[in-house]
Amino acid sequence: MWVKQISVFLENKSGRLAAVTRILGNEGINIRALSIADTSDFGILRLIVDDPAKAYSKLKEGGITVSETEVIAVEIPDTPGGLASVLDILDAGGANIEYLYAFVSKSSGNALVLMKVEDLDKAAAALKANNIPVPGAEQVYNI
Amino acid sequence: MIDLIWDRNETLSREDMERLQLERLRSVVRRVYSKVSFYRDLFEQKGIKPTAIKSLDDLRHLPFTVKDDLRNNYPYGLFTVPREKLVRIHASSGTTGRPTVVGYTRKDLSTWADLVARVVVQAGVTARDVVQICFSYGLFTGGFGLHYGLERVGATVIPASVGNTTRQIKLMKDFRTTALVSTPSYALYLAEVARDMGTPAASLGIRVGLFGAEPWSEGMRSEIEAYWGLKATDNYGMSELIGPGVAGECGFQEGLHISEDHFLPEIVDPETLEPLPPGSRGELVITTLTKEGLPLIRYRTRDLTELDYSPCPCGRTTVRMKRVTGRTDDMLIIRGVNVFPSQIEEVLMEVQGVGPHYLITVDRKDHLDEFKVEVELAADYFTGQYRHLESLERTVRDKIQSILGLAPKVRLVEYKSLERTAGKAKRVIDNRKLR
Numbered sequence: 001m002w003v004k005q006i007s008v009f010l011e012n013k014s015g016r017l018a019a020v021t022r023i024l025g026n027e028g029i030n031i032r033a034l035s036i037a038d039t040s041d042f043g044i045l046r047l048i049v050d051d052p053a054k055a056y057s058k059l060k061e062g063g064i065t066v067s068e069t070e071v072i073a074v075e076i077p078d079t080p081g082g083l084a085s086v087l088d089i090l091d092a093g094g095a096n097i098e099y100l101y102a103f104v105s106k107s108s109g110n111a112l113v114l115m116k117v118e119d120l121d122k123a124a125a126a127l128k129a130n131n132i133p134v135p136g137a138e139q140v141y142n143i
Numbered sequence: 144m145i146d147l148i149w150d151r152n153e154t155l156s157r158e159d160m161e162r163l164q165l166e167r168l169r170s171v172v173r174r175v176y177s178k179v180s181f182y183r184d185l186f187e188q189k190g191i192k193p194t195a196i197k198s199l200d201d202l203r204h205l206p207f208t209v210k211d212d213l214r215n216n217y218p219y220g221l222f223t224v225p226r227e228k229l230v231r232i233h234a235s236s237g238t239t240g241r242p243t244v245v246g247y248t249r250k251d252l253s254t255w256a257d258l259v260a261r262v263v264v265q266a267g268v269t270a271r272d273v274v275q276i277c278f279s280y281g282l283f284t285g286g287f288g289l290h291y292g293l294e295r296v297g298a299t300v301i302p303a304s305v306g307n308t309t310r311q312i313k314l315m316k317d318f319r320t321t322a323l324v325s326t327p328s329y330a331l332y333l334a335e336v337a338r339d340m341g342t343p344a345a346s347l348g349i350r351v352g353l354f355g356a357e358p359w360s361e362g363m364r365s366e367i368e369a370y371w372g373l374k375a376t377d378n379y380g381m382s383e384l385i386g387p388g389v390a391g392e393c394g395f396q397e398g399l400h401i402s403e404d405h406f407l408p409e410i411v412d413p414e415t416l417e418p419l420p421p422g423s424r425g426e427l428v429i430t431t432l433t434k435e436g437l438p439l440i441r442y443r444t445r446d447l448t449e450l451d452y453s454p455c456p457c458g459r460t461t462v463r464m465k466r467v468t469g470r471t472d473d474m475l476i477i478r479g480v481n482v483f484p485s486q487i488e489e490v491l492m493e494v495q496g497v498g499p500h501y502l503i504t505v506d507r508k509d510h511l512d513e514f515k516v517e518v519e520l521a522a523d524y525f526t527g528q529y530r531h532l533e534s535l536e537r538t539v540r541d542k543i544q545s546i547l548g549l550a551p552k553v554r555l556v557e558y559k560s561l562e563r564t565a566g567k568a569k570r571v572i573d574n575r576k577l578r
Contacts, residue, residue: 011560037529042532044528064557065522067525
């Protein structure tokens, strides 16, 4: 089970991010991780939440342009060089990364990195072969 | 399909039509010359007597009438009858200045209803239809014009007017509406609202749509037809001439039949004002042949179109005008290039992933014109990936550039973030201070 990420199309206009997070808040949906990147015109907000299916439908009902993407979560020791060694493994395994973002887990103290890769199976196989933990979706939603 | 024709005058031979037109033209010229000082002065300045009209060709010697002439004679100066003889007044919105006022005698109202009846019958409406009119009822001619024409045909009319869109959908459902009258942009908006309400427009059982009052494109037509599962026809008119009922499409959807026994059309070059031969694109000029209260000679509509005299398979012999593709006065000149909003609309309709609503903004920075096209990202097209959005913007920009030779800045905006209106949609903001 891959981690489901919610992507939201946002115009660069004041109040849009607040509108999105308010909908989630009102529905009791908790944000686990987020990343936002923008150009001068628009931005894409990427969210990991505790209930992605509900978040998707509630945002859609609220008139927000939204889509769902599968990403892979990778647990990385929170030490210098931790990310570099994981990236080397993926590189060697031929998994092409489109984007990634990270947060530090409260419980394990490890960094959790969320990656959008072209081929999820290939990436997971390369990581597992090198004993890098790949937490499942439920585990990530409940961090 | 049995294609009904409302009036035998719609099938006259060219010879009979021209004979009738000439007879009526001579009569209307005499009428305005003897009753309207504005026209008498104009004729005298040009040294023309009504008796000089010997053939339809002599039309070219007559003076033009423009919208400002109506404004300058506000409110009643161009009427040929005393005010007591008028039984109805309509007026333009006056958004671009002083409103223009039009008046109808009892006979004019009857003529009008008959002309609208022609238009709705050729669009496919019959006495068995339930027709919902989503035009405003008021000074604007759209609501009342369609209303009385549809009543004359015998259809069941629902005067729903505009606004309260969820109620409009409910009315359609409850009253089992079979024909819709609205602006094309409102038809799209209604479809969106219907979908959000969980009753897709196509499930409502509406089979015919009559759309007018604003320019639209073939792409918009396909979109409306796909949403609603109806046959969408264009119709044309303007309050100065009578309101709706000047021209309309038949089921073949290849141009709008002009009721030329009442409205004598010409195409002129908008710069030189010289009449152009059939098939040339230019400004539509109309002489009203039968109006009593407010006849107009060679009225410049500002609408750009062309005339087609070839026979139509529907059996009508009246001349067809092509869909109006722009107006001489909403043409934008950007870096010296003539730009019609309709050209940009055509591009947006072709590109998958962007919605039908758009806004063009023109600015002047450091003495250079810049224009921006904002268009909505279709809700189900978003993949969450930048490169898709960027390539969509690039596609729109490149297509516009290939048509205009000018590259706009293209900006994708959120679905439903551009203004929806029940009336005429605002598509252009020109921030240049050129005057």
